[in-house]
Structure formats: structure tokens, C-alpha cells
Amino acid sequence: MVTKSVAVGLALGCTISRWSKMDRKNYFYPDQSKNYQISQYDLPINHDGFLDIDVDGKKKTIGITRAHMEEDTARNTHTLGGGQSGVDFNRCGLPLLEIVTEPDIRSADEAYAYLTELKQILQYLEVSDCSMEEGKLRAEANISVRPVGTEPFGTKTEVKNVASFSGTYKAIEFEIARQIQVLNDGGTIVQETRGWDDDRGVTFSQRAKESAHDYRYFPEPDLVPIVVDEAWETTIKEGQPELPTPRRNRLMEQFDLSPYDAGVLTQTKAMADYFEATVADVSDAKKAANWIMGDLQALITQDDADITTIKIAPTQLAAMIKLIEDGTISGKIAKEVLVDMFQTGSDPKAIVEAKGLVQISDTGELEKMIAAVLEKNPAQVEEFRSGKEKVIGFLVGQVMQATKGKANPKLVNEILRKQLST
Amino acid sequence: MSNWFEKSAFEIREAVAGGTVTAREVATSFLDRIDAVDEKVGAYTQVWHDEALAQADAVDAKIAAGKLVGALAGVPISLKELICTQSGETTCSSKILAGFQSPYDATVTQKLLADDAVVLGKVNMDEFAMGSSTENSAVQKTSNPWDLSRVPGGSSGGSAASVASATSAISFGSDTGGSIRQPAAFCGCVGLKPTYGRVSRYGLVAFASSLDQIGPLTRDVRDAALAMNVISGKDPRDATSADLPAEDFTKKLGDSIAGLKIGLPKEYFVDALGSEVRALVEKATKVLEDQGAEIVEVSLPHTEYAVSVYYIVAPAEASANLARFDGVRYGFRHPDAKNVSEMYVKTKSEGFGEEVQRRIMLGTYVLSSGYYDAYYLKAQKVRTLITQDFDEAFKACDIILTPTTPSTAFTMGEKSNDPLEMYLNDIFTISANLAGIPGISLPCGTSASGLPVGFQLLSKAFDEATLLQTAHCYEQHADVNLGIPNL
Incomplete structure (x- = not known):
């Protein structure tokens, strides 16, 4: 203690x-x-x-x-x-x-x-997990109002037994309005302890402070x-440990993150720790940040899980990001892989191999497949050649469909253009 | 069959552990003795016949099985009513705790049971340890075994009366301002108040937390040392218990005291001291001098303030400690209350005796805003001065020798209407509690009317070993043998 x-x-x-x-x-x-x-x-x-x-x-x-x-x-x-x-x-x-x-x-x-x-x-x-529902963190707001421009504080009331920060916020707003109303109506504020009724959104008198207590300390x-x-x-x-504010500032500087990203990542020590452990194995910090704040956080929220106990270790997330970077999988496939990792805790590489999700980067194979697609879609080929280059998106889509999304999109684009221009 | 109740704890333990006698035989001897004499003495508030025999049988079974037994194997003991025991009741001899069953054993109780002592029952005391005659008990009167018309002293009067009348080999009491030493002196037994922090207070119903200390009342010094070996030590449940390595308090018994410096504080040999007591204390000093001790005069200049300081600090702490007896959770609750505050008032007014109420009010008063500085704070400052007196004195001597009480046991009712007169009974014992140092009272003879007289030895904090060495040396060389009173 x-x-x-x-x-x-x-x-x-x-x-x-x-x-x-x-x-x-x-x-x-x-x-x-x-x-x-x-x-x-x-x-x-x-x-x-x-x-x-x-x-x-x-x-x-x-x-x-x-x-x-x-x-x-x-x-x-x-x-x-x-x-x-x-x-x-x-x-x-x-x-x-x-x-x-x-x-x-x-x-x-x-x-x-x-x-x-x-x-x-x-x-x-x-020092505490700060669960307000369990009473491990409690806020007791002392509130008083005074006319604009005056020095001394008005008589205060204390609001107790509020179970959340938003409740405290509402209770303070309510008390300020109530006290102003009382004073405007010519009344006086009684120094007292007030409770908070979250359902009705009002404070209520609990016990008035009697004549000063002699606590005989x-x-x-x-x-x-x-x-x-x-x-x-x-x-x-x-x-x-490094405290939230200095850590926020350091993350911004060290990893070139935006104040928003740094703020989200340092909301809890666990998340910041997770980020830093992931980024240690990844070249692009921004990517790691996006994966954590985006898809991973969505999975955590959906499952009402806790980042400290999820099955994906930071090193595994880093490995997954590396698979994208080295072209083994596409970003789209990675989203699928992440869900699998979240559920099973398996290594991304193992998932990719087991499910045959490895990106097709074999030029020869792709060339054959693309040739087949072009053959099936002569109208679109014609359109492209007549200058409507936008149609290439459709053709890429066809190739991806044919490869179940596994084709390396960059390569597909290159080969398509090459074949279309000959 | 020999009368085992006449033996010392040491002798009993040796005989039981050595197989000369069974723990059951010993327990039976003491229980028979209780049945024979305690109706007259009134030391016991609860006698646990069946449970004591069951405990004794358990000890015998251990021995029969060839197992090692504890340091108090088969020794019949009694506990003051404020030491928590899961068995029986823990009433503090108060109406407010009548019928109260503690959900746990005090650390001292646990240690005693772990060392195979046999608990015969609980003994009487002044209500919540407030008093010097045991007349403040709400349960019963206890008589001095040497003269049944006289008080046994207090507040551990039941303990002293029980040891003196040979109805327990050792009794454990508590001492807040002299509550072990004064009754020991009145009843002619040995009473040791250990250094504050030496013995855990966990499970001792608190009177004044900064002064209370549990200690043994015994037939001789060796038994006191034996008891200390069992009950002392750090307890994680009592933050004020001292973290010191275990010590064998018997180790210096029998060592020569040649060269030991014994200080006589001049402030203690005053007019209030009766001439009979003075003569016997001087005789005791001579015994120690003859054994090679060097007698020196010392000064404890703030002695005269001790009683005043005590009667501010102790009631202040008591007023908070006793606030919990309010009818909400334990013991007595007044049945006719219409609301909480009425329940408090009626429960306390009817549940607490007069002396307890007096001290609660005194304590509440001295802590009240506007009076705190003048009383409580000032008393704490003087308490520091009293402690410093002892620090100074112990630079010039190893042991301090004083009378235990100004007089011998008084008759029942003699002082019960004059609280101040009653408080003065503790003038020689209170300072040791305020300073936190250990003290022991030993019999040094009897008055002309056949009443025991005691004297007190004090040592530096945590030097019980030297204290017991000196006491033991006296006991071995003084020709004082009170024996057991005729009952």
C-alpha cells in the first residue's frame, strides 16, 4: 500500500x-x-x-x-x-x-x-484497474458556483456514489444548473452530500452536514x-513505468505518428506495450499502428476481449505485416489471416500455407491466366485499346476472381498493361 | 498420587514429557483443586473441564506415539477474560460482552496451544482491564487467596489469585499500567510485563493500544522465562510487534550478577510508601547486593507526572477502542431502542460499568477539539520525557529496583468509592508502560498481617534476559517462600 x-x-x-x-x-x-x-x-x-x-x-x-x-x-x-x-x-x-x-x-x-x-x-x-462498477475508483465532486467576477467560492455540495465518469460529468452539469437556479430564485445553497440518480439524471439530497463534527483525531x-x-x-x-503523456510524446517523435494515433495507442499501457512490441519487428510503424487501431481493435471490441490476453502475440502480428511487405500475401488476404490468428493463435505463415493463401507472384503462371481472361473479354480489351483505360479495373477484378484474390495485384497490373499494349 | 497442582510449570512439563505422569493426571489434579477452592477465591469465570481433559489426552497421545511435545506440554494454564479464545467466551468481565464467542484465537492462545499447554479456563478481571482490585468485574468478586476479605489486585486479579491458590500453573494476563505486576505483588506470585512489542496483541481486546502488553503470572521466575519463550515474537497481524530473532529467555538464569549495576530511583522511595513495604524492599536490595550487584542511586525526575499522563493517554485510546461496543455487532444490544443513536446510548449506558464509562468520558474529553493540545498532546510530550528519564537512568545502571505497590492488598470496598485513591495504587508500575520497558514483580516477604509484599525490577527495552537473570538470582538467594495459602 x-x-x-x-x-x-x-x-x-x-x-x-x-x-x-x-x-x-x-x-x-x-x-x-x-x-x-x-x-x-x-x-x-x-x-x-x-x-x-x-x-x-x-x-x-x-x-x-x-x-x-x-x-x-x-x-x-x-x-x-x-x-x-x-x-x-x-x-x-x-x-x-x-x-x-x-x-x-x-x-x-x-x-x-x-x-x-x-x-x-x-x-x-x-495500482488499480480503476473499475468504477466495482468501486475501485470513485469520484466525489465538490461543486459550487459564484457570480461572474467575484472571488470567494460559493457554498459547495458534494456528489457521491456516481458509477462512471460520464455520470460525474452529468452530475456536475446538473449541480451547476441547479445551484444557479436556486440562487436566481433567491434561495441559498445548503452544504450537503448529494447522491446521483443516473436514471433520472438528477442529484438528490442525502444528508446535510450538521454542525461541524468533532472527529477527535x-x-x-x-x-x-x-x-x-x-x-x-x-x-x-x-x-x-513511463507515464501516458511522456509516452505519447515519445511515440510521436520516435515513430512519426500523428497526435491522434499516439493518443489512441497510449490510452492503456497494455496497448502501448503491444504496439511497441510489434513495431520492434516491423519497418513501417504506421502500418503496425493501423493494424492495431483498426482491424485488431475491431476484433477485440467485437469479442469484448482484453489486449493483454488475446491469442495474437505482438511478434505474430509483426510476422503478418512482414508477409504483406514481402508480397507473400495481399492486404486483403491479411485481413482474413488476422481473423484466423485471433481465433486460433496460429502463426500467420502456417495459416497462409495451410489455406493456400500465398500470393501468386509467378509471372509465367499469371501471364497464362491473364491471357485467358483477355481472351474471354474481347469487348473490354477493345475498349481499353480505344483509350478507355478505366476498364483495366474490371479486368484486374476478373483476374483476382480467377485466382480467388491470391494474385499479386501489382504484378497483375503490370502484366495486364504489357499484354494489352501488344 | 502427588499433588501436581503444587508444582511449577517447569516441573510439570519435565514430568509429562518424561512420562512420569500423564497430562490427564496433572489436569485432573488442577481441576479437582479448582473444584475444591475456587468457590472461595472466585478466580475462574469459566472452567473448561471437558475441553481441558481432551487437550491433556491429546498431549498424552502425542507422547505415547513418540512425538515431540511442546515447551508447555501438559502445563495447566488459565487466560484472562480479554484474551480471545475460540472456545468458551471472551467477555472482558463486562456485561456488554456477556456471551460473546470470539471467532478466532488470539496469537498468544494459538502459540500456547501449539506448545501443548492445557487451558483450564478463563479468569476474572476488572471490566476491560480498568481497575486495580478486580472489583470492577461485572461477573463476580475475586478474593485474595491470602485473606479472602481482601482484593487480589487488578486488573489481572483472577490470574494472580489463580496462580496463588494453585488453580493454574501459569496464568496469562495483560498489563496496561501495572495490571500484571500489582496483583502479582498482592497475591505473592511472579508477574512479568514484557517490553511493548515483545508479545503480539492480536486477539487481546484492546484497552490502551500503546500501553497494553500480555504477560505471564507464575509461581517462580523460571516459569516466567519458559512462558516468554512460547508467547513472544513478531506477528504479522500486529504491526507494533517487534521483529526480533527468537530468544531463549532461560539462557541467563543462574548466571552470576556480580558487577551488575542496580539503580534505586530516589523518586520511588517517598512518603507514600508504607514502612513495612519499604523495609522488605530494602531487604531485597541487600540480597542482590550480597550477590555482587552494585547498588547506585538514579533519578527519574518526571515520575510524579506518570499517573496524570497515564490517565490522559490510556482513557483517550480506550474511548476509541471501546467505541465498537455499540450494540451493532457484538454482545449486548439494548432491546428498547427506536433508532440508531438511542441504541448506542442505551446499550452503552447499561452494558458498561461505572469505571469504564468514567474513562470513556475522560478520554473523549481530552481528545475533544479545544482540549486536545492542553491534555492529549501535552501528555504525549511528558510521556516522551518519562521515556528519556529511563534512557538516562539506564546509562548509569542495568536494572532499576523499586517497590511494586505502595501498600499490601486492601480490603474489598475500601477504595472502590474513591477512584483517585485507587489510581494511586499504580504509581510505581505505570511508568514502565509509558516508556515501553519490561518489568517484573517478585514476592519479597509478607507483612505482619501475613500479606504478600512484592518488589519490582525494570530493565532496558528488550532486555528481559537480564531482567529474568536478576530476578532468578534474587529468588535463589532470598529466603522467601510463601508456599500455598490455606484455603
Whole structure:
């Protein structure tokens, strides 16, 4: 937990506390089996960091106040009926990292960009798979509005229990509109926790913050202080993977990719790793990128698969691209081969051989076949010779049909022209 | 058949492992003894007749099969009511945990069973270990075996009374401010509080987490060392347990103490110390001096603040530790509550005794916003000073010698209406908990009225070996043999 927390802190440019501790936060509420929560009060393990986001091409820095360790709470259910409440202790006591930003975010778009960037970093660091459905990543947005041109923030509300980024986005939009409406109607905003009803698309009041709680924080005596010395910090730093933004920039530079391609390929660490492993064996990086983002991604999406567990190894994809490059198969045949590889995990060469998909590049054979095609289509030959060169497309098609798509299109073109011009 | 209940754990283990006696015979001897005398003493809250015999039979079966047996093979022991056991109940002698069955064994329980000890049952204590007389038990009264009208001390009063009345060979108690050493002194047995972190607290129902420590109450020093060999060690389930290599605590027993420096802190030999106790402690010092120890005077200047510091730190931690007893999950829940907060209030008001409620309120108060700095934070600072006092003193000596208690066992009811007077019983023992160092109380004689008197030895943290060496040397050369009281 400490190692992972520090890894996140370092990725967010935080200062790592050499010495920190856990504290007890005391309160009576049945979402903790102990009636206190183990948290970090005045000495968080990470503090004072930042995260750069990009909204419509505009860069912005979001300040990170702190990222501290604490234990998760239980979940209460009040829908059992019969005046009964239930407490689900399953996630109670699990360690979590709470990342708190400065009040720097000004719109739902910025919040969305922040969350997306943050999630990517967390996934790259492999500290969490960030599944929001499973509650492994949760976002609690604090929202307030203020009249244009004024300094102080308005009273805030906190929206909890939102199960997706798009939900958070919608909840923020809703809260902004709601708060403006309340204020325009002469009302005041109540500081409270609000829930999000995804079906109705509205936030609703959960509990008002009563008079300031006295949590009676004090150092947790059951746990020892947390000391992260320089050596440990260095080890963690050195074990850190390349993060999304630097990796994006490097891919653009190293492989001459467009910002769009680099962005898609670095969306997950797994995809970027896959790309780089493939490209190591291929001369044309752009081709590798296209195959991964195009046909391969389509197959993955179609099967709801995961790039880390698919049957095609990057070296196999590279081998397939090489078969195109050296003229063994055409790009069209390759699409077929890829589907086969995806299903069976076989080597492309083996598939091509087993199915007889090797491209016909034997000039003599092609010349005979083309001569036969020309003989069958005298009208089109006549048209070509009278200047309607477009008709060559039809003739190529005929040749391809005759060879079941295996003819080398470049050679077919050459031989056709040669035979037609004599 | 000899009276096995009169023997030490060491003797019993030797005899059982050597085949001179069966574990069943030994267990039966102790169970018969419990049946004979414990009605008067009231040490046991639960006696596990059948289970103890089954455990004994398992040990005998191992021996019959020629298998190796553990370091406490066949030794009948008892456990304080706050050490978790899957068998029976773990009630902390509180109404709020009446009927509570722990889903797991404490690490100490596991270790004892793994080393073939035979658990006879659980023994009484002050509710949640808060008290110095065992009168705060919500279950029953426990008497001092030497004078049934007197208290056995506390909070491990059941443990001390049981060892003194020979109804268990070793009893395991806990010590937060003197709760092993003070009852050991009152009942005339040996009581060891190990260094904080030496013994896992996993499965010890917490009173004050930064002070609590499990330790043995025994008939002699060798048995204490034997018990320590079994229960100490790093436990991944207790972050505060110390990661030290296993140690044989019996290794220095019998070694000469010639040249060992023993410090007498001048702040401990004050007017509050009764003259009878003072005389016997001075006599004990002489015994050690005669064995070659060099007696020096040391100073622990912040001693006078120890009780105050303790009564801020311990209740503060207790207020959080005991917050979980709220009627939601364990033990008692008040039946007539209409909502959650009413359930909390009614459950706690009825489930907790007066002293526990007093300390929860005290602790809640000192942690409250606006008071935290003045009380809790200041107390922690003074605690550091007290620790530094010991660091300084141990530069001039190896062992510190003090009385264990200012007086001998008092009569029941004598101090129960005056909490402050009760708290002062721990003035000589509290500092060791605040500093985290080990301490042992040993019998050094009896008062004119026939009540046991104890004295205390303290050592540097994790130097139990020297502590036990010194204690053992005293025991071998002092002419103190209390025997077993007439019951």
C-alpha cells in the first residue's frame, strides 16, 4: 500500500513525506465496525502535487492538495423494508488512497479531463484497474458556483456514489444548473452530500452536514509510523513505468505518428506495450499502428476481449505485416489471416500455407491466366485499346476472381498493361 | 498420587514429557483443586473441564506415539477474560460482552496451544482491564487467596489469585499500567510485563493500544522465562510487534550478577510508601547486593507526572477502542431502542460499568477539539520525557529496583468509592508502560498481617534476559517462600 501510494504521489509530482502516520477519525455511524476510521489527518504521505490536463487543446494545471491513505467504509442499505437497515462490511477496512485536488477545476469538461488523465496514470502504475462498477475508483465532486467576477467560492455540495465518469460529468452539469437556479430564485445553497440518480439524471439530497463534527483525531496506536526514506523513494521512482503523456510524446517523435494515433495507442499501457512490441519487428510503424487501431481493435471490441490476453502475440502480428511487405500475401488476404490468428493463435505463415493463401507472384503462371481472361473479354480489351483505360479495373477484378484474390495485384497490373499494349 | 497442582510449570512439563505422569493426571489434579477452592477465591469465570481433559489426552497421545511435545506440554494454564479464545467466551468481565464467542484465537492462545499447554479456563478481571482490585468485574468478586476479605489486585486479579491458590500453573494476563505486576505483588506470585512489542496483541481486546502488553503470572521466575519463550515474537497481524530473532529467555538464569549495576530511583522511595513495604524492599536490595550487584542511586525526575499522563493517554485510546461496543455487532444490544443513536446510548449506558464509562468520558474529553493540545498532546510530550528519564537512568545502571505497590492488598470496598485513591495504587508500575520497558514483580516477604509484599525490577527495552537473570538470582538467594495459602 505504501509503495503504491508513493508511486501515485511521485506520478502526481507530490512531495513524499519522509515520516507520516495513520490517525483515528472518531465518529458514531455504522459504516465502520470500530466506530472510527483509520485515516491520515495532518501528515498525509503525499502532498502538494499537480496534474496537467488538456481540454480542447488548452493546457491547464490542476493542483493536488494531498493523496492520503485510509481504510474504506462499509456500505449501508436502507431499502430492506420493515424499518430495517443493513450494513455490508465486505469492503470495510480495505486500504484506499484518497486524492484531493485544489479548487482549480472550473467545468464538467475539466473534471472529465482530470479524471481521464488520472485514471490513465493509475492504470499505467498498475495500482488499480480503476473499475468504477466495482468501486475501485470513485469520484466525489465538490461543486459550487459564484457570480461572474467575484472571488470567494460559493457554498459547495458534494456528489457521491456516481458509477462512471460520464455520470460525474452529468452530475456536475446538473449541480451547476441547479445551484444557479436556486440562487436566481433567491434561495441559498445548503452544504450537503448529494447522491446521483443516473436514471433520472438528477442529484438528490442525502444528508446535510450538521454542525461541524468533532472527529477527535489522534495518532493510531495500533499502527507504526510510516517512514519512506530516500532509498525507498528512489527504488519506487526507478520502478515507475513511463507515464501516458511522456509516452505519447515519445511515440510521436520516435515513430512519426500523428497526435491522434499516439493518443489512441497510449490510452492503456497494455496497448502501448503491444504496439511497441510489434513495431520492434516491423519497418513501417504506421502500418503496425493501423493494424492495431483498426482491424485488431475491431476484433477485440467485437469479442469484448482484453489486449493483454488475446491469442495474437505482438511478434505474430509483426510476422503478418512482414508477409504483406514481402508480397507473400495481399492486404486483403491479411485481413482474413488476422481473423484466423485471433481465433486460433496460429502463426500467420502456417495459416497462409495451410489455406493456400500465398500470393501468386509467378509471372509465367499469371501471364497464362491473364491471357485467358483477355481472351474471354474481347469487348473490354477493345475498349481499353480505344483509350478507355478505366476498364483495366474490371479486368484486374476478373483476374483476382480467377485466382480467388491470391494474385499479386501489382504484378497483375503490370502484366495486364504489357499484354494489352501488344 | 502427588499433588501436581503444587508444582511449577517447569516441573510439570519435565514430568509429562518424561512420562512420569500423564497430562490427564496433572489436569485432573488442577481441576479437582479448582473444584475444591475456587468457590472461595472466585478466580475462574469459566472452567473448561471437558475441553481441558481432551487437550491433556491429546498431549498424552502425542507422547505415547513418540512425538515431540511442546515447551508447555501438559502445563495447566488459565487466560484472562480479554484474551480471545475460540472456545468458551471472551467477555472482558463486562456485561456488554456477556456471551460473546470470539471467532478466532488470539496469537498468544494459538502459540500456547501449539506448545501443548492445557487451558483450564478463563479468569476474572476488572471490566476491560480498568481497575486495580478486580472489583470492577461485572461477573463476580475475586478474593485474595491470602485473606479472602481482601482484593487480589487488578486488573489481572483472577490470574494472580489463580496462580496463588494453585488453580493454574501459569496464568496469562495483560498489563496496561501495572495490571500484571500489582496483583502479582498482592497475591505473592511472579508477574512479568514484557517490553511493548515483545508479545503480539492480536486477539487481546484492546484497552490502551500503546500501553497494553500480555504477560505471564507464575509461581517462580523460571516459569516466567519458559512462558516468554512460547508467547513472544513478531506477528504479522500486529504491526507494533517487534521483529526480533527468537530468544531463549532461560539462557541467563543462574548466571552470576556480580558487577551488575542496580539503580534505586530516589523518586520511588517517598512518603507514600508504607514502612513495612519499604523495609522488605530494602531487604531485597541487600540480597542482590550480597550477590555482587552494585547498588547506585538514579533519578527519574518526571515520575510524579506518570499517573496524570497515564490517565490522559490510556482513557483517550480506550474511548476509541471501546467505541465498537455499540450494540451493532457484538454482545449486548439494548432491546428498547427506536433508532440508531438511542441504541448506542442505551446499550452503552447499561452494558458498561461505572469505571469504564468514567474513562470513556475522560478520554473523549481530552481528545475533544479545544482540549486536545492542553491534555492529549501535552501528555504525549511528558510521556516522551518519562521515556528519556529511563534512557538516562539506564546509562548509569542495568536494572532499576523499586517497590511494586505502595501498600499490601486492601480490603474489598475500601477504595472502590474513591477512584483517585485507587489510581494511586499504580504509581510505581505505570511508568514502565509509558516508556515501553519490561518489568517484573517478585514476592519479597509478607507483612505482619501475613500479606504478600512484592518488589519490582525494570530493565532496558528488550532486555528481559537480564531482567529474568536478576530476578532468578534474587529468588535463589532470598529466603522467601510463601508456599500455598490455606484455603
